[in-house]
Amino acid sequence: MTGSRERILGRVRAALADVPRDERPDDVAVPRDYASAHTGDPIPTLVDRLEDYKAIVHRVATGELAEAIAETARRRSLARIVVPPDLPTEWTAATSASVVRDDGLAVDQLDAMDGVVTGCAVAVAETGTIVLDTGAAQGRRAISLIPDVHLCVVRADQVVNGVPEAVAQLDPHQPLTWISGPSATSDIELDRVEGVHGPRILEVLLTGE
């Protein structure tokens, strides 16, 4: 195995015989004149893009989040909801569904859940993307994957305009999941249809405007 490591690196160096020996990686100029920060009001854009990809968006006044979650759970007939261990208890205070805090549930237990409620780390307006980084109010990756309905709470101050701002804010050492709408596929005649293996329903509760 060590042999192949040295062999491959040796081949790479031999292949690059034309590269001057004193050239450093940074000597290869990368033009960075693309937009690193986009301007404009991100909230209407986020709503537009989320809806374009068949997510359902609710704009919820601060203080009405618990009722909005309860109403969504009722409408979707969610009897059992899994939540990350640190989800604020007031978020699920109004729902009549049974709320299960994830303390390392087995996959079959997760599979028996009708829905999941999480927060997020950042949302990207321009692409209609919500990023989960397993940080505050998000839990481990499996809980937002196995249940079929994902209710995701996004605070207005978590929304950025474009992808570059999100990449700059996120910590690559956390496992990240970038979510743009419910699961979908374009594999049949290159036409997009929603609903495959991931959650088939994504409802976004946008608060703190």
Place this chain on the structure above:
Amino acid sequence: MSRTFVGMPDFPTAAAEATRDPQLRHNLREATHTIRDKRDSAVGELDDWAQLRAAGKAIKDRTLRHLDVYLEQLESAITAAGGTVHWAADADEANDIVTRLVRDTGEREVVKVKSMATQEIELNNALERAGINAYETDLAELIVQLGDDLPSHILVPAIHRNRAEIREIFLRTMAEWGVPAPENLSDHPEALAEAARVHLRRRFLDTKVAISGANFAVADTGTLVVLESEGNGRMCLTLPETLISVVGIEKIVPSWSDLDVFLQLLPRSSTGERMNPYTSTWTGPAEGDGPRNFHVVLLDNGRTDTLADEVGRQALRCIRCSACLNICPVYERTGGHAYGSVYPGPIGAILNPQLHGTSGPVDASLPYASSLCGACYEVCPVAIDIPEVLVHLREQVVSGSGHAMEKATMGAAGWLLNDGRRLGLAQRALGAARSMIPRRAPGPAAAWTDTRDLPEIPERSFRRWWRDRANGGEGGQP
């Protein structure tokens, strides 16, 4: 054992057959035109597309020109994050490594995220020989696997199948592999997607080992990145205990911050979406979340040969978006199978001959599988000048053995065109004999004239007309 591309005929032969298949022509035309329009509008939304494209090209060039540095950096970052790095010089070695890693777990089944690298090395067949079943979980890969078919597109390997054919494959084969398709399955895409969901659900929840590729490997952090749509990737990357990722050595980007470019370029070029539904990034195993054991197999398999060619090297910038396939007038008519490789289309026409060499008939024919119209270069998000590399590879092919007639013809043409006096004599002779020149060349050269109209030969050449005119003689029509 699933089918392979071994023994495929050369491109002209395969293309001649494919273009006579009206169903294939219809499926491909529908699909490629749909995706072209979507890509155009997704790309058109960004004012800075040209700048992003230039940055993407330059970042990949930086990576390739210093690939040894970045490979070592990536290895130490992954190792520091708790992953194990393996190096595979060729397909056999990569297959041996993966087989051994799966065997070490004691498992006999693996789930797979769609991966071009594992297609390229025919990993599924190697695992099957070792008694390990590999289950494809991407919808299009599943269609190909169930149908005992070959992939024909980088992004959507079953692009050559329409909904009715997919329904038939599901009804016929799903039961052999696991959960059967419902008897009343319709051919609506929603129903077909639902059937795939039910078929694979239990497998995702139970399987202990997953195999993936990676769209990007970030050298400075050791992060791997997978873009997908269905959630099958998230299932495979999250639920199993062991994750093995097979990654071509050209997949590296130097820095985490470089992803701001590629996460804009790839989805818009590929599925024509602002962003694909799911992107997962991970840096080693995470405590209490996802696989505990994480292996990366770094694959060469001809990439260093490609890197050694200063013109052809740019093919390694490819981020496998498929925009060049979708726009290509040749691909639209022949489909992907004619290219005889898991990498079809314009990028395949420059990648395969470099990965494999041009000694085989298929690879030697691929640099000619193009009209050099340049549409592939226009849409490439990392500005690979595919026509330039095609012409470069044609030079390599003709400088090899064979092609005696072309070489003799070109030699004679060079002798004639390099000397004005000789050319004048030849033109005068042609003009005099013009009524006797046949419209169809004799012997094997007929293949050329059968598809091309010979120009009308004038009685008097331009040069002659010019001289007559300068001498005060008759101008008028040359």
